[in-house]
Amino acid sequence: MPRTPTLGRAYFALQAAMGAAWWIAVAVLPPVRLATLGDLAPLPVALLDVPLFVVGSLLAASGLLVAARVATGWTCLVALLLVGYSTVTGQAGAGAVLMVAAAGGSVTALLALLDRGVPVSLLLRGPFRFRPARAGRRRSAYLAATLAQAALFWGVLLIGVPTLLLLLEQRWALHASWGGGIPVGAALLVAATALGVAAAAAMSLRGEGTPLPAATANRLVVAGPYRVVRNPMAVAGVLQGLAVGAMLSSWFVVLYALAGAVLWHVLIRPPEEADLQRRFGTAYLRYRAHVRCWVPAIRPDGGARRTAP
Template identity: 55%
Template sequence: MSRQRAGARSYFAVQAVAGAVWWLMVFTLPWVREATLGGLDPVAVAVLDVPLFVVASAVAAIGLRVAAAIAAGWTVLVAVGLAGYATATGEAGWGVVAMAPAAAGSVLAACVLVLGRVPTSWLVRGPFAFHPAPSRPGRARNVLTTFAQIVVFWGVCLVVLPLVVAALEERWQLTPALPPLATSLVSGAGAVLLVLASALGVWSAVTMSTLGDGTPLPMASTNRLVIAGPYRWVRNPMAVAGIAQGVAVGLLLSSWLVVVYALAGSLVWNYAIRPFEEADLERRFGAAFDRYRRAVRCWLPRVPRAAREPSPPARRSGATGTSR
């Protein structure tokens, strides 16, 4: 915990220095002022931002919780306000790009200083909590349910949200000007990657739903530890496929922000969701999952050594989980 607090304080220290440097550039370099603030009056913004962002971050760096909460709240407010301003005017797009990660980092660091932890457990509550699928409803039903989940998940995460992100990128004037040939090559690479990643995703989903006595979704998760098919080579083939699909859609749309969106999603999954999932799997499957985890990597494929035994049934304790 002390290491986490030290990291949070270091984050605020870096943020304070970066904020001070940014304001120095705003008042000395017109192109920085135009790119990050657009037509906003820099003096009027600085009157509030310097004490609430720069100074508050500096004070938070010495461990004062109130300052951390103030810096985080103000940073989120500025990020949201700049996003609204950039969307309405088409200006200050780079200001949004700078403040959005600052807002996320400030909130995480403030949680560590104020609460002592980042409350990631809320991500696996309610409809996203681990619950077992009805025992043996039939493979056909599991497969149909899985494909229904895929349609919804892919439709939202790979169509709706990327189109919104790409539209905002264009509105904020952040779209790179690429030659036609480069655009065609990037789009072609995206199409190939999307097909390959989607095939991996479907293969993984079908393997899990037919062998796991459940579905990939936590609310109706598998009752068996699945180590067959693509799960023999990597522990999380569906996550790998989803990230690759997001990057592919970004390439198809020629949107670097969509690529960032996909990579940011991978960080959320890896650091916020995966620990809960693997803790649940270890609790339910014990030594079998431990051997599997030692034999097969999470992200990078490797020929498994110790995970060649049949998938054991879950202990009927009401616990749930999947091996994704």
């Protein structure tokens, strides 16, 4: 995330304007009130939300850190309460979605105002800390570990989380079926899974490691799918998420997959690439110069070596 308080202030200014516009719409448009507040009485909510959310965001836009903290805390609390209310009652689903988005934006803007980056180091600990796999094992052992990791992560990220999101989408009365989503999604899922399996096999058999940061490859892999795109497993994961979203006719799941791509690109990719550069030096720099992160290269690997020690 760019360390620029200006972006934080700009976001809070936009949030104040959008919040004011939303309350005006609540007052004059009953469908908006019903979709975002359900049966909640608008006046008691407005007595708290207007000063803490709208005015607080406006003051935060001027650079007042106390106001930014208050507005962010209030936004997160309202998002949590609305998610609970919508889940219990089946009402105000649109309001819950808007407040969850506002909470994420407020937290990011507050970090920008404080001129701090997202604390990625807190995420990259334990099983997510970058370190090479134990060297000297049979390649079949790396492959077995990789397949076990894939089964676990795919089970959680492609079955568990999408199922929960679909249930929330249905409960919040925001679900709408798409025509033709199942065949298109199934075809995409098969192709994306094949890409992920091929990338995992290359990582295990040629890189002597696994996709998990705590047991990452001992050798720089530029074979298989890595010849045409630097992060084929990330590409495969995003496409799998989009495929599941299409099969479930769930825009929640589609947004989840896209959000995952953004978070991976902004939070995980930089430290991962820094680790690769530290361990593999000019071989990785040459590879990175010829092969793009997300878009497949027209000329595979640009002459880079297939593996590097």
